[in-house]
Amino acid sequence: xxxxxxxxxxxxxxxxxxxxxxxxxxxxxxxxxxxxxxxxxxxxxxxxxxxxxxxxxxxxxxxxxxxxxxxxxxxxxxxxxxxxxxxxxxxxxxxxxxxxxxxxxxxxxxxxxxxxxxxxxxxxxxxxxxxxxxxxxxxxxxxxxxxxxxxxxxxxxxxxxxxxxxxxxxxxxxxxxxxxxxxxxxxxxxxxxxxxxxxxxxxxxxxxxxxxxxxxxxxxxxxxxxxxxxxxxxxxxxxxxxxxxxxxxxxxxxxxxxxxxxxxxxxxxxxxxxxxxxxxxxxxxxxxxxxxxxxxxxxxxxxxxxxxxxxxxxxxxxxxxxxxxxxxxxxxxxxxxxxxxxxxxxxxxxxxxxxxxxxxxxxxxxxxxxxxxxxxxxxxxxxxxxxx
Amino acid sequence: xxxxxxxxxxxxxxxxxxxxxxxxxxxxxxxxxxxxxxxxxxxxxxxxxxxxxxxxxxxxxxxxxxxxxxxxxxxxxxxxxxxxxxxxxxxxxxxxxxxxxxxxxxxxxxxxxxxxxxxxxxxxxxxxxxxxxxxxxxxxxxxxxxxxxxxxxxxxxxxxxxxxxxxxxxxxxxxxxxxxxxxxxxxxxxxxxxxxxxxxxxxxxxxxxxxxxxxxxxxxxxxxxxxxxxxxxxxxxxxxxxxxxxxxxxxxxxxxxxxxxxxxxxxxxxxxxxxxxxxxxxxxxxxxxxxxxxxxxxxxx
Numbered sequence: 125x126x127x128x129x130x131x132x133x134x135x136x137x138x139x140x141x142x143x144x145x146x147x148x149x150x151x152x153x154x155x156x157x158x159x160x161x162x163x164x165x166x167x168x169x170x171x172x173x174x175x176x177x178x179x180x181x182x183x184x185x186x187x188x189x190x191x192x193x194x195x196x197x198x199x200x201x202x203x204x205x206x207x208x209x210x211x212x213x214x215x216x217x218x219x220x221x222x223x224x225x226x227x228x229x230x231x232x233x234x235x236x237x238x239x240x241x242x243x244x245x246x247x248x249x250x251x252x253x254x255x256x257x258x259x260x261x262x263x264x265x266x267x268x269x270x271x272x273x274x275x276x277x278x279x280x281x282x283x284x285x286x287x288x289x290x291x292x293x294x295x296x297x298x299x300x301x302x303x304x305x306x307x308x309x310x311x312x313x314x315x316x317x318x319x320x321x322x323x324x325x326x327x328x329x330x331x332x333x334x335x336x337x338x339x340x341x342x343x344x345x346x347x348x349x350x351x352x353x354x355x356x357x358x359x360x361x362x363x364x365x366x367x368x369x370x371x372x373x374x375x376x377x378x379x380x381x382x383x384x385x386x387x388x389x390x391x392x393x394x395x396x397x398x399x400x401x402x403x404x405x406x407x408x409x410x411x412x413x414x415x416x417x418x419x420x421x422x423x424x425x426x427x428x429x430x431x432x433x434x435x436x437x438x439x440x441x442x443x444x445x446x447x448x449x450x451x452x453x454x455x456x457x458x459x460x461x462x463x464x465x466x467x468x469x470x471x472x473x474x475x476x477x478x479x480x481x482x483x484x485x486x487x488x489x490x491x492x493x494x495x496x497x498x499x500x501x502x503x504x505x506x507x508x509x510x511x512x
Numbered sequence: 513x514x515x516x517x518x519x520x521x522x523x524x525x526x527x528x529x530x531x532x533x534x535x536x537x538x539x540x541x542x543x544x545x546x547x548x549x550x551x552x553x554x555x556x557x558x559x560x561x562x563x564x565x566x567x568x569x570x571x572x573x574x575x576x577x578x579x580x581x582x583x584x585x586x587x588x589x590x591x592x593x594x595x596x597x598x599x600x601x602x603x604x605x606x607x608x609x610x611x612x613x614x615x616x617x618x619x620x621x622x623x624x625x626x627x628x629x630x631x632x633x634x635x636x637x638x639x640x641x642x643x644x645x646x647x648x649x650x651x652x653x654x655x656x657x658x659x660x661x662x663x664x665x666x667x668x669x670x671x672x673x674x675x676x677x678x679x680x681x682x683x684x685x686x687x688x689x690x691x692x693x694x695x696x697x698x699x700x701x702x703x704x705x706x707x708x709x710x711x712x713x714x715x716x717x718x719x720x721x722x723x724x725x726x727x728x729x730x731x732x733x734x735x736x737x738x739x740x741x742x743x744x745x746x747x748x749x750x751x752x753x754x755x756x757x758x759x760x761x762x763x764x765x766x767x768x769x770x771x772x773x774x775x776x777x778x779x780x781x782x783x784x785x786x787x788x789x790x791x792x793x794x795x796x797x798x799x800x801x802x803x804x805x806x807x808x809x810x811x812x813x
């Protein structure tokens with residue numbers, strides 16, 4: 125099939141049309157970029173269109189921030205999608221068809237670089253270069269002079285608390301998600317409506333962490349004892365004669381309250397991966413264990429768990445990395461004001477509240493150092509597999 | 513591509529499990545499954561029910577009380593949604609989220625697919641070391657990029673622009689995208705590329721006509737992964753787009769609601785549900801690809 129499809133490929137006439145068309149497209153896209161960078165871009169374009177159509181009043185209103193703002197917004201959506209989605213394809217098409225006009229030897233040595241150049245450029249500008257600058261910045265004061273103060277301050281009271289919280293998150297939230305995911309995968313594997321049951325656990329994964337935080341903040345909602353408790357948890361809690369507890373805002377109960385949100389979300393992820401892995405364990409092995417007199421529990425812990433060790437390690441590291449960088453939940457619940465601050469939230473406050481970029485850089489570097497072992501492990505695994 | 517590498521494909525073929533519990537034994541098992549599923553859904557159910565209740569009622573009685581009066585029309589309203597969409601800018605935020613998310617999904621996939629193809633099938637000098645760098649970048653926390661990129665953006669007036677956040681999301685998603693697509697594209701049979709080159713197809717044509725169509729499963733899996741990640745992202749949006757209403761995306765809008773109207777549950781519940789509509793629809797419509805994306809994403813570490 126593929127052979128048939130490539131047979132019409134040599135026609136240069138059409139390729140010239142493609143090139144011409146793409147070039148025109150790129151010029152249009154450049155205009156689109158200009159519109160998108162302008163904060164009033166959508167309004168201005170629509171206003172120009174209105175001017176052309178002779179609707180001067182409508183154009184005037186738009187430019188003053190009134191009138192058909194919604195239409196302007198929709199126009200902006202259309203422009204954005206055309207530029208964003210079309211632009212990248214035009215870029216590759218133009219570059220490739222230009223290079224293909226070169227003599228074969230030159231072409232073959234340049235073409236791979238056309239293909240990887242955008243990726244390399246973005247990775248260098250957005251990850252490699254900033255990482256170096258951030259590490260250096262962690263040793264600089266506000267004037268750019270060398271200092272160890274940023275790092276030294278991390279060993280003082282509030283920052284020790286932050287680091288402690290991150291360690292608690294890392295251990296408890298990761299362990300919680302992984303073990304609950306394993307439990308769900310094991311239980312659900314044994315029932316008939318497995319797929320349906322999994323949907324319930326899995327769906328929270330589609331929800332944003334801010335959305336999940338709102339959901340749980342409502343569960344944790346607190347009212348003074350004299351008033352009706354509309355928060356589910358306090359309603360149950362007070363029904364047993366207890367005083368209502370502000371779960372989300374009192375230390376230390378707020379730590380588990382926040383961690384439950386992440387566990388609630390990540391358990392589905394762990395479950396899906398484990399469930400797939402469990403189904404990969406051969407039935408014969410389980411059968412053999414059963415014949416040897418092993419109970420279900422033994423089969424699970426002594427046969428299945430060791431056999432899916434790879435998945436367990438993968439899931440644990442993935443969740444651990446996500447947990448390490450936890451931001452949205454703490455930021456949305458309290459901003460880290462109730463002894464529940466974590467590294468990523470504090471970094472944000474250092475940047476935008478205290479304007480202390482040096483310390484923010486040190487905090488980012490802490491996260492980087494924490495994932496270094498995983499990076500080294502990845503590289504080692506990759507080297508072992510690949511023979512590039 | 514034999515059985516052990518494809519556990520999912522195998523599982524779907526095999527319907528009966530060896531260690532499926534007998535009916536009688538399975539009563540406690542089934543009960544515990546039902547309880548777990550119930551507990552997992554309860555918080556979301558509370559949010560959804562409350563978002564349709566009258567604002568005054570939400571803080572007077574628990575949402576479960578409202579369920580007792582399902583047919584009492586006076587209990588229910590759409591006013592919360594109207595208010596949060598219009599007055600609190602959730603409608604604008606929805607459109608902004610579309611503007612941010614769709615290009616931030618398409619651009620990295622395109623760039624990564626070209627790069628993965630070159631890494632997999634076109635020999636060039638430095639290929640090994642460059643790909644090793646991509647693997648190393650897989651786990652670098654994006655926090656490392658925030659301060660320097662923000663400085664660049666302020667200078668280049670890219671702060672608070674859609675282009676700026678597209679490029680940021682693209683770059684942050686690239687290592688995983690290249691890695692996943694490379695794993696897939698490098699497994700395509702060699703014959704395809706040989707016959708294409710005999711037919712005189714250029715590398716670009718080979719990519720468009722052979723690699724892309726065959727890679728649709730991998731492209732789709734990553735697309736869903738990246739789409740959900742960008743749609744749900746708060747941090748990158750807060751840092752590079754900021755709180756300006758013209759560019760504010762849904763998570764930022766919801767976050768602002770939490771700060772400004774911490775106790776206005778009629779707005780918060782409706783707003784939160786609005787942010788969930790698109791990802792939930794993606795999830796329900798594309799469940800299989802979603803699962804594949806999740807499984808693929810788990811290679812990240």
